[in-house]
Amino acid sequence: PIQQPIPVPTPELITKIPEPTSESTPTPTSANPNPPPNSDPTTVSPTASKTKKPNFIVCQPDDLRFFEEWTPPPHLPNVRVQQVEVYPNTGLPNIDRLRTEGLQMMQAYAASPMCATSRYSTLTGRYPSRSAINREDNLNNDVSRILVPNTKLQDVTGIPDGNDCSENNLAILLKQNGYRTGVTGKWHLGDDNDQHIYTSFQDHVRSCGFDFAESLYADNIGGQWTSNSDPFSHNMEYMTEKAIEFIQQTDDSPFFLYFNPTVPHSSGNVMEALTDFSCRQTSAGTLSSDPQVKGMTDENTSCEQYRQTVIDRATGATDNNKVGSIWVDDAIGALLTALEDSDQLENTFFLFQMDHGQEGKGTLWEPGSRLAQFVRYPNGNFEPNTEFNGMVSTIDIAATILDYAGVDTSDIYDMDGISWRKAVERGLDETKWNSNRCLFHEIDFDRSIRCGCYKYMELDPNGNTYSRGSRRYGLDVDTEVLFDLCINEGIYDITNNAETNDIKNDLPSKVAELKQELQCHLEKTKADRTVMDFEICGPSYVFEEEEEEEEEGGGGGIAICFSGETTVQVKEKGSIKMRELQIGDQVLVENNKNTKTYETVYSFGHHEDDVMGTYLRLLPSKLELSSDHMIYVRRSKAPIPASMVQVGDILSDGSRVDSIVPSIRRKGMYAPFTTTGTLLVNGVLVSNYIAFQSSSTLNIGNSMNTFFTFQWLAHTFNTPQRLWWQFYRSYTTINKLSSQKTNNGISIW
Secondary structure, eight states: OSSOOOOOOHHHHTTTTOOOOSSOOOOOOOSSSSSOOTOHHHHHHHOOOSSOOEEEEEOOOOOOOGGGGGGOOOOOOOOOOOBBBBTTTOOOOOHHHHTTEEEEEEEEOSSSSSSSHHHHHHHHOOOOOHHHHHHHTTOOOOSSSSSSOOOSSOOTTSSOOOOOOSSSHHHHHHHHHHOEEEEEEOOOOOOOOSSSOOOOOOOOHHHHTEEEEEEEESSSSGGGHHHHHOOOOOOOHHHHHHHHHHHHOOOOOOHHHHHHHHTTTTTTOOOHHHHHSOOEEEEEEOOOSSSOTTSSTTTTBHHHHHHHHHOOOOOOOSSSHHHHHHHHHHHHHHHHHHHHHHTTTEEEEEEESSSSSSSSTTSHHHHHHHEEEEEEEETTOOOEEEEEEEEETHHHHHHHHHHHHOOTHHHHHOSOOOOOOOHHHHTTTTTHHHHHHEEEEEEBBBHHHHHTEEEEEOOOOTTTHHHHIIIIEEEOOEEEEEEEOTTTEEEEESSEEEEEEOOOTTHHHHHHHHHHHHHHHHHHHOOOOOSSSOOSSSOOOOOOOOGOOOTTTBOOOOOEEEEEEOOETTTTTEEEEEEGTTOOOOEEEEEEOOOOEEEEEEEEOOTTTTTTTSSSEETTTSSETTTTTOOOOOOSSOOOGGOOOOOTTTESSSEEEEEOOOOOOOOOOOOBBOSSSSEEEEEEEEEOOTTOOOOOEEEOSOHHHHHHHHHHHTTOOSSHHHHTTTTTTTTGEEEOOOEEETTTTTTEO
């Protein structure tokens, strides 16, 4: 039995992502704690202390193909456009190290399948349709046209929430929270102007939150931005040297590095870059000496000698991807070595991803939207060869990094993405995650939505997704299409291309459902909105409170627990222990008129026998029903017992669709339920409205609409919405509630 008051997290704790368990970051020990951008660093010694907060590296090579070893989505049916790519004979040992020593996302997506649009979503956590320039360009369009030229990290005056460069990006947030921030390689998020001056370009990138900005490429190689420069091409040696220079600065602050190889993008032929250009020819100008990179070029290996080894390891291959992948792999190996040499490797969250699918680049077909994504972070407890089959997107990267960095997200700009940290750390069933999530994808006027196994697309007949799908790819194309991407109980089909079989005529109700959610997304991302709306369209996963990690001192999440020994007043029985309550007992309650009266316990569930009666847990963050609770579903004109609810049922108030039931979990609880929704426990009034005791747990698709169901079951409870708001992250009404601790071993709101 619980003898002491049970700690309940304060509202302040509930609205924050917890800080890492370690102590705060130590004060920098360098003579100048705020060195000027790109100042000459002094490398740290191998025994330098590890930063308390994790470092972050995001590596996003340009147009890298999806190797077969990485389990790509099914190839396009037309063999002439397939890109069946396997490792070079010598392998890609360093990229493979990231994959095999960490976490591989098996269903990762680019929010938009082009270079710049994907990078925008990575850095902002937002869909490209949120871009300020995009909204300015599409004020007269019902559907925004998503293009590379209008998806930039730039501020636009007069556009609501339009400060993409100065406020709304990951680098700005991390910099504000004590991180050093650096970028090398391709940018592609700035103004495409012909009069390019490298130092001015650096200033623009720094204004977007990056202290360190070197070896930058404004756009694709060969564009107008290069007209004022000496000749140059891909240069992985210089790019890597500058990245290592940033990593090994003496400032003890944690760092964020955005490392963007231009290789293997075909705007600069990779073989020509290796043979016709020297390491001294860079986007910043011509160097006086070769870059020095341990593992690539150093005092014992000249630039020409090293580059010849890249060609030799390609064993006769000359294509950009095969040769370029070796070059990129070497650069990643050099970064890993630098991290090891500076004693920072184990505490660095290293995320590697393609920028989009290459086989279907520029289209919303799976080989265009799906990408490879690996994360190595030993201090994050990722076991080697871990796989996560839940759907994730480039929009999730910013939120996830902020989560691991321990940044308070209660007062930052809104994002479309969410952190997948809890899902991965707790080994969440991926089918459960997928069935409670929808991802959207955008390019040109085309849009797609994937909810669970189903993917629905609305296509412009003049767009690339439609035209290439019908003329080149051999896919089942129409202006509206529906596909089931799964086999065997929600498992993604990696063998057969489901996009050859449009099933919209077989499942009109599914089309209507997804069409509604897609319309929701279009409305919320409409360019002419004066107030931005980031409420999630479709279901959103809410972590169950019994899954919450316990705060220090006890009490997990916002669950409220009572000992089974706690007493309640029962008519004709007097004071009895809560575990002794039975259906039909009349317990003392307090109604809305503050009058004490007796009400009947008409349902409850129990735990399994080994723990039955041990405690009562009240859960305010999910809908739980006992088997005999009555609930409305659309297929029935009258309410039915919860035990009869099925997966796929639509919960409804009789006039509108509220929520799809994606899954049902049977479980045990001990939670008496009364008509008023209150109990007097040990003489203290508590709200039993939040319990919804269960032998059936309904994981509702859309929390926004669950409110109506709560009203039905709360009966005469005055203000159920106050508790309802607290677990929908977009709102913070929880702060209006207060926490009281009594002397009777009970905590109440």
